[in-house]
Each structure stands twice: as structure tokens, then as C-alpha cells.
Amino acid sequence: MTGYLLGIDAGTTSFKTALYTDEGAAVHIVKEEYVLLTQKAGWVEYRAEDYWTLLCRLIKKLLAESGIPPEKILALAVSSQGETLICLDESGKPLMNAICWLDNRSEKEADRIRVHFGKKVIYEKSGQADVTATWPATKILWLKEKMPEVFGKTAHYLLLEDYLLYRLTGCYVCEENLWASSLLYDINKDCWWPEMLHYLDITAEQLPDRKGCGQPAGMVSASASGQTGLSPDTLVVTGALDQTCGSIGAGKIFPGEVTETTGSCLAVSAAVDRFVPYCEERPITCQNHAVKGRYTILLWSQTAGMVLKWYAGCFFSKEFREGENIYRLIDREAEKAAAGSEGLVMLPHLSGASNPEYNSMARGVFYGMTLGHERKHFSRAILEAVAYMLRRNIEQIEGIGENVSGIYSMGGGAESDIWCRIKADVTGKRVETVQVKECACLGAAILAGVGAGIFPDIDSAVRKVSGRGKLFVPTEENRAVYDRSFGAYIDLYNALVPVFRKYGD
Template identity: 30%
Template sequence: MKYVVGVDLGTSSVKILLVNQHGEVTEEVSKSYPLIRKQTGYSEQDPNEWVEQTIEGLTDLLKKFDGNPEEIEGISFSGQMHGLVLLDDHNKILRNAILWNDTRTTRECQEIYERVGEEQLLDVAKNRALEGFTLPKLLWVKNNEPEIYRQINTFVLPKDYVRYMLTGKLHMEYSDAAGTLLLDVKKKRWSEQVGELLDLDPKIFPPLIDSHDEVGTITGEIAKATGLHPATRVFAGGADNACGAIGSGILEEGKTLASIGTSGVVLSYEASGDKDFNGKVHYFNHSAPDAFYTMGVTLAAGYSLSWFKDVFAKDIDFDQLLAEVNTVPVGSNGLIFTPYIVGERTPHVDANIRASFIGMDASHGIKHFARAVLEGITFSLNESVEIFRENGKRIDTIVSIGGGAKNETWLQMQADIFDATIVKLSSEQGPGMGAAMLAAYGCGWFESLNECAGEFLKEDKVYTPISENVEKYSRLFTIYKEVYHNTSSLNERLMDYRQ
């Protein structure tokens, strides 16, 4: 039997899958690492932690594997997007990585608009200047840490650095590069124009490759440390959302994905880079060859739920927390939650907005609050679905992955709020499976990723909308959308009291 490895470098942990030729996950390992939060709005990690935990995870995986290491033919990667990793002339790390959920760069976003122009940026990068993207972080270092900035030889994104440490080869692939704001998304090349307008030296931009491209093999040192065979082929991989799309079969027009991890996304396949959403949703290069995808983002999806549990129900597990939400009626007895605990991205590009519980009274217990959190997360994702529909896209079937696919009540809630059929996969592995599929395709097991998906991915359950619930949620969604507009100015005024 032949195998491939998919490495999913997430925000809180690295998840590593060993997958056989039939798409079966035969071994799985997860290793966690900490976030570094120095002050409000800051979110960093030590890239060395990613590398150490990935090597440890691969080592544990090989210890559990009872086959011949030569049977593991390839390895590829999925990774958290936008994180800035700065390297010097010797490719040594210059500072902690600044992550996707770091919001310190509001001033740098304004600088981009002043020097590049919003219209020109949308024309080239297909996305607005948001605090989470890589370019504002690079400018922040330039403006605030000039000594470090002067030492920069190149920058990469999180999974690219891990891949470099496993192979000695340094690249960035298109699906992740699209999230920097420096890539000409349609032309698939670095934008010299944007770089020049911001006085960035083009020599710091790394070489670009496709997600399925082979970059080399693992180093002898990594082979010795992990037990992998030195001839294990390594492929570029993709951004976590692009890999999540591949791992969910979002590989042709009409396919849509709802993914609820730390953040949440609604993602839809695009065959070309020609559509114009006026920056309302993200527009990125897909990890599938010559394809694109559009995507709306909820910054704190699963994170809102884990935050709620940690603060209000620390002594119970998630299953206990959600055990009774199915006994709570639609609308949580008049309780609404907006999941803005770290700001929001779609449809409100707002780093200052914060979460609210609206409608609390003495009748509400922990089960009502838990259901309201689930509903609020799903309402936020539905704002992206609404944008897609308003722009002529047909959204009638959605594959659900991540935390939102692990609870039956939440899956039915998605069907009712999205007013669409929800598909749960029999083996939902998200971005890690997408990374494994890129390795399988790169190794030549299949003629296309679509063919690979046909072998690897199987449907488990389907949830259809309940008309009565659809109507109730439609009315409640209107109220939900009003909460942002009625609390945004209050949150602006509260910024002076945050530390």
C-alpha cells in the first residue's frame, strides 16, 4: 500500500494525517503550541514551535506506522494564512511571526489606501486592505521596528517556513501568496506596482510555485529525526482555506463550503479571476490548478464558542455544553449573540467592533446562551452566503466541515439559517485531507484533483432545511444584522477603556 502525509499547520496546533491510496486516514497526530498575546490586538507565535511540533508529530506518526517508510511517497502542507515570518540573509528568524488574527495594523491599512489607492489595490490584489493580511504587517515592522526591517532578506508564510525547515528549499505558493495583498491574483505574479508605491524592495519577495509542485525531498537530518525515508517527496501545499476546499471537494462551479474552525469561512469555487465582488468578499487563487475561490470570513467562529466555554463553563467539556441546545427553541428564547470578540471581517471590516449578547433575562440558562452562540456564529457566516446570492451565485448545497460538522443540532441549524442542503462528509479532515490530496496528485496517483476527490471523499449525512425554521430564522437574521449598526459607535467609544 502507498501512503501520503498531510500536514495542517493551524493556529493552535499542527495536525498530521497519514492517508492511504483509498483516502483512508490510517494514522493521525496532533501537537499544540501557544499563542503569544502581548497586548490587546496582538497575536504572535514563535515559528520554531511550529517546526519542533511538526517534527515531533511526524516522529510519533512513524512510530505508530507498521509499514515500510518507503511506502510513504509524499508529504504536503496546509497552513494558517497571512502570518508574517521574517528571515535574514541566513534565513534565520528575525522576530516572532505576526498572525492572521493580529489587528494592530489599522494605520498601515490606511497607508496602503493613501499610497496605492483602494481601486488599484482591488484591481490587482482582489482584496481590501485588512489588518489581518500580510502586507500591513510588513509595513508595521517597517514603521515600528526599523532595525529588524533593515535585516529582512525575505518573508514567507507559516507553512512555507515549516516546509523550508524540512527541505532546505524556500518558496511561496499562489494560494497563500494571494493573501499577502502583494500578488497580482489574476496574473499570478508579484505586483511590482504595489511594491514600488510602498517602497518595498522586490528582492524580499520569495519565488512563487503552484500548490502541487514538487519542491524536493526531506533533508537527511529530518529523515533521521522522524523515521521518514530520505526520498520522501515534498509538495508545496496550500493555504488552509484552499486546502479545506480541496479536502471537501470544492473543485467545480456551484460547490460551496462552510468551515468552522478558530475562524469561520464560507467559500465558493470560481473558474476565473474575472468576477467583481467590489471587495465585499475575499478573492484568492485556489490550490487547484488555474482556479480561484471567493470567501467570506467570520474572525471568531469556533473561537467564540471556545471563549464562551472557557469563561462561563470551564469545568465541562464541549459535549456537555451543547447537550441540551436541541431543547432550546429557534431564537434561544429571544437571546442573540454577535461573534465579534476579536473584531469582524465579513461583511464589516471593523477591528474595533466587539461581541454582544442582546435580550438577556432571568429565564435564560447556560443552554440558551450556548445555543445563541451557535446561532450567532451561523448568522455571521450567513452574511457571506447573502453576499454571494446577491451577486448571482446559486447556493443550494453546502459542505460543512470543522467544529460545525460535529454536532447534529448545529448542522440542522446551518441548513435552516443558510436555507440550503448541508452535506456532512463521512471522514471530514478538512485542510489536512486537502494537503494529502495535493501530495497524492503530485505523486501521480490521479490524473486530476477531481479524480482524487472521487476516490477520497464520501458523503455521510445530508440535512435539509425545515421550512418553519427557515422562516423564523429569516426574521431573526434581520434583527441580528441590526445589532452591528446599533453597537458600532458604542464600541468605538469603549476603545479608550481597553488595554
């Protein structure tokens, strides 16, 4: 062993930093959660500077607890949440709070972009199935019209990974995987999309320099070294979208392999060796992979683990104060309820719905409550709701002719045996957890190793570090009840679409 690799996971509600040997073995991990700002309906923000402060604090803690000398860390890379937009002025200072990807303020702007370009052109340029308020292009258009002073002063539009790379190196650098969903990058021509830039009235000079994933971005600057404790001899490497990094860390990046990550959101990823042609009847997202020439079918739902976090915070505060592990308590309660939660069905759309509904007006719903329902039924209904979202995603992948023989499960949800069993029963697929606990951190560390020349390429690195986890096989006796409950889930959403539209504001 010659040194260590640092993987950073900049998630939606938590940051993690992890050290690995140059052979991919975990050494030490630290994590810290944070709370997003939701001061206006539909707005979700965070102070941009606080992202950097949080990262500095975690790196210092990681170095102190691991005892690894900073000069032994060869390289680092970032696994990042997508779409969170940060506007900097000429001096590199944030002009406002970061606009989180969960923010829905730009719904009307999304509609205008969809009408102007058309869904087919949007898909062929970006690989995105639809235009939603999540995408940075819609937020830039909102800024232009609602906050013209910020729009006029913005010299640099960055996503979260880019901002952290800038703070680490002083360089404005990005990677192509993260920017696919910005609607600013043409994934098939490998260039900024000039017609979109013109429509938004911005220039390529306001965007970072693009690189591939796992490419050197620069060395840790003297300023960043002082703030983080890292050595200025540590190489900073471009990472990837968190879901992509998770697949890399799980070792599941080859065609035919499907992963699901239940973290704050639900993300489903399937690697393919072709760009899937546009189909109006079956809209999907198919964007560029971290591995050049490969694509990822990427499907996601806004709120998954975040629903459980909301539920725990609202209804388990007493147990939390008493020191119980709330999520294991929810698991135990869910175990006591029968499959199907005795007719209780939840729509988990607490921040709008993404794939395949693409409805920012959708809201969370519990349906079928009776006097016989207890807290255990609500606990199980939430776990089942996320499994229904997963089934919808799997059916989409199979609908375009891709085979799904099994599902590899990652994220915090993979630590729950009952949740994995429910997912297997609902989808009718074998669900296997991934042995690696923090896949996104490991994926980022692998990309750091590729950039530093430790691994010849991403595929070689993945084959070297992948392993196997727990296997959950569908229970045939639960199939009928889950087919019925899944049908109720679909019918419930469809029936409420007019209600969401009428009262969503």
C-alpha cells in the same frame, strides 16, 4: 498500493498530521493544540521555532503510532493557515515571533495602503475585498516604521507554509494560493506586484520562489530527516491555503459547490470559473484557486469555533476537570433551548470582524439578556451567531449571481448535529456534512499525490476520493423566528458600529 501520503494541517490553534494510502484512505491521524501569545492588546503571536518543534513532535508520534516505515511515505504537503508572517535573517533564523493572521496591530497601516492604492486596484490585483490588518503587507509596513531593526535585517518574508517547507527542505519556496491575501502577489498577472513592493520598500529577492499548488518543492533534507524521522527520499510538495485544502479533501472544488468550514474561524468557499468583476456595493474576495484557471469566492469571519473554545474555557472548567466532553455538553444544553434563544443574540466578534463588515474594532456582544435566561440559552446563542455569519456569507454569494443550492459542512463544527441543523434553519439551505473527517489533511495529501505523480491532476484525484455524509434539511417552523433573529443580529451590529469606533482602542 505503492506507498503512503502525508497531509499536514497547520491550523491557527492546532496542528494535525495524517497518513493516507495512495488511494486516499485514512490510516492514522494525530493532533496537538497550542496556545497563541496575546501579551498586548490586538497582538497575536507565536514563536516561529515552536511551529517547527510542534511539527517534528507530531510527525514522530504519527510514525510511531502508525507503524508505517518512513521510507514508505512517498510525499507530503502542508495545508496552512493564511497570512501568518515570519521574518528570517540571512541565515534563516527568525528575527521575532511569528505575527499571526489574527493580529490587528497594523490597522493604521491598512488604512494607509487602502487610501494609497484604492479598493478597486487592491481587488483587481489580489482579489481581496478590502484592506485589513490581517494582510501581511500591512504588517510589513508596520515593521518598517515600528521595528526598523527587524525590517532592516529581514532577508526572507515567509508565510507559515513557506517556513515549514524551508525547515523540511532547506529551500525558500511558496505557492500562489496562499499568497493571494498577502497583497504582494498579482493573482491575474501571476507575478509579484511591483508597485506594492516599491511602496513597502522590499524586493522580490526577499520573497520565496513561487510555484503552483501540488508542485515538487524538494526532498526532505538530512537535517529535517533527523528531526522528524522522515526519510530523505520523501518528496515535499507545495500545498495550499487551509480552506482550499479543505475543499479539495471534501471533493467540492467544482463551480456551483459551496463549502463552509467552522474551525477556529468560519470560512466559506465557492468555486467559480471566472474572476468576478469589482463591485463597490457588494465587496467580496475572489482569489486564485489551487486549480489553474479557476477562482474561489472566499469569505471568512475571524472567530467561530474559537468563540466556543473561549466559552468552554471560561464557563465549563469544572466539567472539563471532571473529564466531560465539553463541546458535546454545550450541544446538549443548546438542544434544550428554543430556536432564537428566547431573544438572546450574540455578535461573535472576539477578535474584530472580517467579511462582510471588515471592522477590526468590532467586539463580542450578548444582547437581550433577561432574568429568564440560563446557560443553555448562551450555548445556543453562540451556535446561532456563527450561523448568522454563515447566512451573511451565503447572501453575498447569491448577490453576485452565483447559485447556492446547498452547503457542504466541514471542520469541527460539522461534528455537531445541532449546529448543522441550526445552520440549515438559519440559511434555509440543505446542509450536508462531508464524510471525510479531516478534509484539510486529505486535501494536502492529495496535493502531495499530484506532485508525486500518483494522481494526474487535482480534479481527477478529487473525483476518486469524494463521498457523502449526513444531510440536514431546513425546518420550516423555525424560519420565521430565525428571520427575525437574523434581522436583530444585523441591526445590533449596525447600531454598535459608532460604539466600536469610539471605544475600540
